[in-house]
Amino acid sequence: MRIYDSDRQEWVGPERERAVALLHDRDAGRQRAALRGTVAVLAVCGLAFGTWALGWKDEPGPTGYLTQRQPEQRTGSDGAAGGTDATGTEDAARPSPDGGPPSGYESVLDAEGFRTAVPRGWSRGQQDTRSGTAIDIVNYRSSDGSRRLQVYEVSEPSPMASLQVFLDDTQVPKSAGFEQLSLTSPAAPRPAARLAYRTDRITDEPEIGVWHVVDHRFEAQDGKIYAIAAYGAEADGTQDERELVATALEWFCPPLTYCPEPGGAEGGGGTGGDRT
The missing domain is CATH 3.40.1000.10 (Mog1/PsbP, alpha/beta/alpha sandwich)
Structure with a gap:
């Protein structure tokens, strides 16, 4: 019996069906591995960003400096x-x-x-x-x-x-x-x-x-x-x-x-x- 492969838009027989199934299984495995790798990378990036953000927030702000005017030196009776x-x-x-x-x-x-x-x-x-x-x-x-x-x-x-x-x-x-x-x-x-x-x-x-x-x-x-x-x-x-x-x-x-x-x-x- 033949079946219609909607992904490839064609009719296939039993042998072709088994080959297609194997290809599907292989592709699914690769996609799961890629997904796990992506999730791991995102987790590492998120942890790094959170550590940086907390450290930046705790940094001290800029220091201001004030200059005090010296009192005037006056001479004379007045x-x-x-x-x-x-x-x-x-x-x-x-x-x-x-x-x-x-x-x-x-x-x-x-x-x-x-x-x-x-x-x-x-x-x-x-x-x-x-x-x-x-x-x-x-x-x-x-x-x-x-x-x-x-x-x-x-x-x-x-x-x-x-x-x-x-x-x-x-x-x-x-x-x-x-x-x-x-x-x-x-x-x-x-x-x-x-x-x-x-x-x-x-x-x-x-x-x-x-x-x-x-x-x-x-x-x-x-x-x-x-x-x-x-x-x-x-x-x-x-x-x-x-x-x-x-x-x-x-x-x-x-x-x-x-x-x-x-x-x-x-x-x-x-x-x-x-x-x-």
């Missing part, structure tokens, strides 16, 4: 009264709870393009320096004229070089009552220099007795050199001038520069808004 770093945070007035400027201060975006913080209600004035710098001298004054905050850009190549020019009497004449109190280079990410002095007279300013001045010059985020100077009566102490400079410096942002505001989200959150 420096002994209180320390401050480059941003003036030790002398700055305490920020408001909402992250904005300290109580009594407001953030201002000046017409010259920079941002800073000044005492609320102070009036603004401007001097045309004709020096070729990007911004002119800007003055913020108290209502009685006894206190002043001055902001401007300087043309010298460094903060200390700028103050050295100011201290040179042949270039900047001083009154007879001028006395240097301290000259420091605050530790900072960018170059900075600070001069404190007293003087008995300042041109175009009221006669209030001895003036105390803190003149801070620094390299800002845009790479240019600026000055923030505070003026007030020495009779009421020297802390108020240091606080005025420190707060204005902390909130300072040069023209056309992005600066997050201190204390809020992404360092911002005050009234002046981020600058771009």
Whole structure:
């Protein structure tokens, strides 16, 4: 009797049937052996992957490193009264709870393009320096004229070089009552220099007795050199001038520069808004 081999699509006799059966048995044996080999290989690979994954998961993460800023070295009689770093945070007035400027201060975006913080209600004035710098001298004054905050850009190549020019009497004449109190280079990410002095007279300013001045010059985020100077009566102490400079410096942002505001989200959150 013949049967139909569906695999080969033909009719076969008994002898052919037995041969086909033998071939089927041989092929089935090979397939089972191949299947067992495949399963063994997959098992070994799975074990190896599991061992690697567990070991990788237990590896320690990357280590972070923090650098601590060294405290500023201050000299002179004015420096002994209180320390401050480059941003003036030790002398700055305490920020408001909402992250904005300290109580009594407001953030201002000046017409010259920079941002800073000044005492609320102070009036603004401007001097045309004709020096070729990007911004002119800007003055913020108290209502009685006894206190002043001055902001401007300087043309010298460094903060200390700028103050050295100011201290040179042949270039900047001083009154007879001028006395240097301290000259420091605050530790900072960018170059900075600070001069404190007293003087008995300042041109175009009221006669209030001895003036105390803190003149801070620094390299800002845009790479240019600026000055923030505070003026007030020495009779009421020297802390108020240091606080005025420190707060204005902390909130300072040069023209056309992005600066997050201190204390809020992404360092911002005050009234002046981020600058771009």
